[in-house]
Amino acid sequence: MELIYVLLLRLVAYLEGPQKIVAFIFVFGFISYSTLKIVPTAGLIKITKYNLFFLATSILILIHTLIFGHVLLRDIAVLLTFWIWFVFTYNFFKEKTLEQCLKYILISFFIFNFYNFLLFKFYFADQKFGINTILSLFGIYGYRIYFPLSSGANIYTSQLALNSIIVLYFIKKSKSKSKSNLLYILLYVFYFYMLVMADSRLILAFSIAFSFIFWFSLKTFVAILKNFWWIIGIIFFIFLYIFYGTDLFDSFKRAGELDGKALSRIKIWNIAKKVIFNDLHLISGYGLNGFENNMSIEASQKFEDQNLQTSHNFLIQNLIDFGIVGFLIILYLIFKILKMVQYFNSEIISILVIMLLFMGITESIPSFYSFEPTLFFIAILSIILTKYERKIN
Numbered sequence: 001m002e003l004i005y006v007l008l009l010r011l012v013a014y015l016e017g018p019q020k021i022v023a024f025i026f027v028f029g030f031i032s033y034s035t036l037k038i039v040p041t042a043g044l045i046k047i048t049k050y051n052l053f054f055l056a057t058s059i060l061i062l063i064h065t066l067i068f069g070h071v072l073l074r075d076i077a078v079l080l081t082f083w084i085w086f087v088f089t090y091n092f093f094k095e096k097t098l099e100q101c102l103k104y105i106l107i108s109f110f111i112f113n114f115y116n117f118l119l120f121k122f123y124f125a126d127q128k129f130g131i132n133t134i135l136s137l138f139g140i141y142g143y144r145i146y147f148p149l150s151s152g153a154n155i156y157t158s159q160l161a162l163n164s165i166i167v168l169y170f171i172k173k174s175k176s177k178s179k180s181n182l183l184y185i186l187l188y189v190f191y192f193y194m195l196v197m198a199d200s201r202l203i204l205a206f207s208i209a210f211s212f213i214f215w216f217s218l219k220t221f222v223a224i225l226k227n228f229w230w231i232i233g234i235i236f237f238i239f240l241y242i243f244y245g246t247d248l249f250d251s252f253k254r255a256g257e258l259d260g261k262a263l264s265r266i267k268i269w270n271i272a273k274k275v276i277f278n279d280l281h282l283i284s285g286y287g288l289n290g291f292e293n294n295m296s297i298e299a300s301q302k303f304e305d306q307n308l309q310t311s312h313n314f315l316i317q318n319l320i321d322f323g324i325v326g327f328l329i330i331l332y333l334i335f336k337i338l339k340m341v342q343y344f345n346s347e348i349i350s351i352l353v354i355m356l357l358f359m360g361i362t363e364s365i366p367s368f369y370s371f372e373p374t375l376f377f378i379a380i381l382s383i384i385l386t387k388y389e390r391k392i393n
Contacts, residue, residue, distance in 0.1 A: 002034055002092065003104070006375060007112040009081055010149050013371055024077055031088050038091045050385050054086050061288065061368075064322065069287025078368060085375055089382035098346060099173070101383045106166045109159060109376065110187065116149040117194065124148050132199045144199040151371040157200035158359050159372045161207035162352060164191040168211055169348045202362055206355060214351045236361060240265055265312055265362055271295055272311035275320055285323030288368060294320075310369045314360030317367055337381070340388045352380055 008030070012023045058079040065071045093101045124146075132142040150156035167188045174180040195204045275294050276282055286294050292309045300308075311317045319327045334357070341353050356377055359365045366377035 001030065002088075003108050004111055005031060005034075005085070005088070006108045007115055009085065009375065010112055010151075010372065013078070013081070013151065014149055020077075024081075028080065028084055031084050035084075035088045035091055038088075038094075048090075050090060051087050054083055058083050064285070064326075065287030065289075067287070068281065068284055069290060069293060071288070075288050075368075078371075082368075082374060082378060086378045086382060089379045090385060093382050093386045096386075098349075098383065098387065101379075101386075102166050102169060102348065105376070105379050106163060106170070109163050112149070112372075113160065113163070113191075113194065116147045119148050120145065130199075132197070134196050134199050134201060134204065142197075145197040147194075147198065152363075153198065154200055154203055154363050155365065155370045156372055157195055157198050157203045158206075158363065158365055158370070159376045160191050160194050160198075160200075161203050161210075161359075162355060162373065162376055164188055164195075164207050165210055165214055165352060165355065166348070167191065168214055172215070203359070206359060210351055210355045214347070233361075240362070268308065268312050269316065271308075272313070272316050272320060275311075276316070281323060282319075283323045283325065285319070285321050285326055288321060290320040291317060310364040310367075312363055314357075314364055314367060317364040317369070321368075337384065340384050344384060344387050344391065346387075349380065349384060353384075356380075 005027075008027045012020060012027050015023050061079065062071055062076065065075065092104070096104070127146065128143045129146055130144045132140075132144050135142040146153060147156060167184050171181060171184045171188065174184060192204075192207070195207060272291060274296060275286075275291055278294070281290075281294075289309070291311045295308070311320060315327070315330075318330050322330070337353070341350055356366060356373070359373070364370055366374040368374070
């Protein structure tokens, strides 16, 4: 049953109205029951500091949003979902090896992704949302695919790329076992097929780049990142400006990007800048959904059909939602997680965390708004915390 929790959580998020409430209670109860089975009765009396911290943070976020914004029932459900998922994975991974934890993540997300793929094939295969630019580079005409259980195009595909790195980890480990290796190679190809069909150019590039780094020289990459992270960041932003602001990459752009009708990251960040520096909310933030609820009426009306909900940048989004104070707290927590990762000294965990942070430059990942990759991040965080706890004790 534990293996289908990612699928069940996404199905609940997909539903609307009374069905959503009933399904949420049902799935929440299932995961709670699984957690209670794992935790000894005596252990229920005292809540571990990590569980308590995660719950307290969720409550503080809701209180903050009540003060500075508007809390929706959906917001409470999402935060409760993330919390119960953390409680479950943290307790489920406690006595497991790193390999067992990663295998659980791989299988549970594969069940979700394969179900999503079948759902598309059976019910949505005739959809046509635009020319597939990745295929067009190879002279193949095809359309982009939006998988039905996706919370967003790049949001959904980001976890495909992250899972492809876990597959690569098992390919490296199972070199001597030909049958296992073949299975993992097929799974790796499946994830690349999904990324190409979804036409996720940047996420596919992340997957290829980090696959190469993980397979050959992670230590060299980490050393370069430690010394030149700010230069790498500047180069990446310059590339985005050149991509969206010049005609050098026109052959790789979609129709909407060529005629200016599609929102580029540069346009989104310009809108976000006006939201951030509009008033004293720069200090306190606007609470959850701060970007969507506080962009100018002109921007809101102009891009109404593009469902612009986030600033497409993890740090910018948190600055809008929680202001400078919250932003500094989040930076501190990221620093603490990176210190734990360094102490844990695991190549696969290091590469997954670094990859997530890089994705956060162009998407609000991981965050309240990125359902699938946030579930993935919480599972990785549970591994980090349980293994770190075991190592220091």
